[in-house]
Amino acid sequence: MSAPATEGAAATALRSVLTRAQQAAERCGRSPEQVRVVAVSKTKTVSLIRQVYDVGHRCFGENYVQEIVEKAPQLPSDIEWHFIGNLQSNKVKSLLAGVPNLDMVESVDDEKIANHLDRMVASLGRKPLKVLVQVNTSGEESKFGVDPSYCVQLVKHVKLGCPNLIFAGLMTIGMLDYSSTPENFETLSNCRTEVCKELGIPEEQCELSMGMSADFEQAIEMGSTNVRIGSTIFGAREYLKKDKSQ
Numbered sequence: 001m002s003a004p005a006t007e008g009a010a011a012t013a014l015r016s017v018l019t020r021a022q023q024a025a026e027r028c029g030r031s032p033e034q035v036r037v038v039a040v041s042k043t044k045t046v047s048l049i050r051q052v053y054d055v056g057h058r059c060f061g062e063n064y065v066q067e068i069v070e071k072a073p074q075l076p077s078d079i080e081w082h083f084i085g086n087l088q089s090n091k092v093k094s095l096l097a098g099v100p101n102l103d104m105v106e107s108v109d110d111e112k113i114a115n116h117l118d119r120m121v122a123s124l125g126r127k128p129l130k131v132l133v134q135v136n137t138s139g140e141e142s143k144f145g146v147d148p149s150y151c152v153q154l155v156k157h158v159k160l161g162c163p164n165l166i167f168a169g170l171m172t173i174g175m176l177d178y179s180s181t182p183e184n185f186e187t188l189s190n191c192r193t194e195v196c197k198e199l200g201i202p203e204e205q206c207e208l209s210m211g212m213s214a215d216f217e218q219a220i221e222m223g224s225t226n227v228r229i230g231s232t233i234f235g236a237r238e239y240l241k242k243d244k245s246q
């Protein structure tokens with residue numbers, strides 16, 4: 001693939017994704033402003049991200065700490081970064097200190113990581129940080145995401161025990177192979193119903209981050225407020241063997 005062809009393509013692909021997301025929202029009577037598109041730029045170069053930024057997009061997602069702290073300083077500070085990967089306690093400081101314009105961590109899945117984030121926000125003197133609680137909706141054996149039955153308890157901990165975090169909603173990836181099914185979306189939506197009831201939160205104040213390249217329109221129709229889209233915008237990812245001490 002020649003570089004110039006790839007470059008023009010990302011901006012065009014973004015426009016098409018935005019249109020499709022808007023149409024999906026309209027099909028189910030929702031306002032397009034209620035759906036955020038996170039352009040997932042993992043493995044992609046700063047210049048490719050810049051191309052999508054230059055056509056007006058501001059929300060980008062990364063899932064490796066080492067990668068986001070390398071890229072963020074090379075890009076404009078009005079980008080709203082979402083961290084969407086598994087986060088280890090010992091990387092929290094690099095992430096928060098290295099990305100002042102980090103807007104949200106979508107992948108809080110236990111109390112320990114919530115506590116680390118909470119303390120580090122305070123000790124760096126940052127403004128409160130928005131977080132989503134990641135839920136394992138597949139039932140597959142996986143380290144990532146809380147079991148739906150534990151969701152309310154973790155949300156409670158974030159809301160009541162972490163004054164420097166803002167609980168903003170729930171996130172799911174779906175299956176281990178990064179695909180999702182309508183059942184996964186339904187499970188996340190049911191978790192929201194339960195969380196909102198137990199904690200007295202209006203549903204509009206509890207986001208649902210679900211849907212990726214292959215299924216984002218369906219996810220929006222099932223209530224997603226935040227879709228995370230990588231390959232459909234930036235092209236297929238090539239994982240090069242490189243020094244990755246992540």
Ligand SMILES: *Cc1c(COP(=O)(O)O)cnc(C)c1O
Nearest residue numbers: 040063084212213228229230231
């Ligand atoms: C990579 C990734 C995505 C984007 O996947 P695509 O299928 O390329 O759109 C979404 N969410 C998470 C958590 C990811 O790691």
